[in-house]
Amino acid sequence: GDSVTQMQGQVTLSEDDFLFINCTYSTTWYPTLFWYVQYPGEGPQLLLKVTTANNKGISRGFEATYDKRTTSFHLQKASVQESDSAVYYCVLGDSGYNKLTFGKGTVLLVSP
Amino acid sequence: NSKVIQTPRYLVKGQGQKAKMRCIPEKGHPVVFWYQQNKNNEFKFLINFQNQEVLQQIDMTEKRFSAECPSNSPCSLEIQSSEAGDSALYLCASSLSGGSYEQYFGPGTRLTVL
Numbered sequence: 001g002d003s004v005t006q007m008q009g010q011v012t013l014s015e016d017d018f019l020f021i022n023c024t025y026s027t028t029w030y031p032t033l034f035w036y037v038q039y040p041g042e043g044p045q046l047l048l049k050v051t052t053a054n055n056k057g058i059s060r061g062f063e064a065t066y067d068k069r070t071t072s073f074h075l076q077k078a079s080v081q082e083s084d085s086a087v088y089y090c091v092l093g094d095s096g097y098n099k100l101t102f103g104k105g106t107v108l109l110v111s112p
Numbered sequence: 113n114s115k116v117i118q119t120p121r122y123l124v125k126g127q128g129q130k131a132k133m134r135c136i137p138e139k140g141h142p143v144v145f146w147y148q149q150n151k152n153n154e155f156k157f158l159i160n161f162q163n164q165e166v167l168q169q170i171d172m173t174e175k176r177f178s179a180e181c182p183s184n185s186p187c188s189l190e191i192q193s194s195e196a197g198d199s200a201l202y203l204c205a206s207s208l209s210g211g212s213y214e215q216y217f218g219p220g221t222r223l224t225v226l
Binding site for chain 1: 152153219220
């Protein structure tokens with residue numbers, strides 16, 4: 001079945017540092033890939049979306065590029081802020097009924 | 113910001129009791145999903161609907177869990193006989209359609225089974 005792997009359980013940075021969160025996926029379908037962010041006490045919210053048609057998503061300074069060859073979908077941001085502290089999930093969409101498969105999440109802690 | 117409404121935000125039940133939670137999807141979204149997020153932040157898909165029809169559900173949902181999305185009423189997820197292992201955050205999400213459309217989540221109902 002579909003699967004998503006996020007190896008980094010936690011990333012700790014200082015403000016203005018570069019962020020890179022690794023994600024790889026496995027699916028037999030043409031994937032739609034998402035990054036969701038979850039703040040304490042809230043549900044996940046969509047950060048960005050990429051399909052095989054557009055390959056790259058950019059939102060709020062974050063960007064992610066879909067690489068079919070390596071089946072990767074890494075998240076990057078050039079300069080993080082303390083307000084970016086949250087849990088980030090790499091998510092794979094099922095092209096059938098659109099059930100989402102979540103990675104285990106990466107906790108991002110940004111100190112001022 | 114998502115406009116999916118979930119009630120109640122917190123629910124405390126004893127083992128064997130029924131637990132019911134509700135969801136109002138974002139206006140104009142015909143597809144509704146329920147997920148379970150456990151304390152390790154792992155997500156499990158439970159069931160989804162398009163309008164009032166079930167599209168897909170997992171085995172767990174077919175046994176102690178029941179869900180419905182009646183016309184002109186909130187969607188609901190009910191656990192017939194709660195177990196300690198059901199303690200989790202239950203998230204409702206809605207989307208425009210199947211395929212590659214993004215899902216918008218509510219804040220969740222946190223269920224604690226004592």
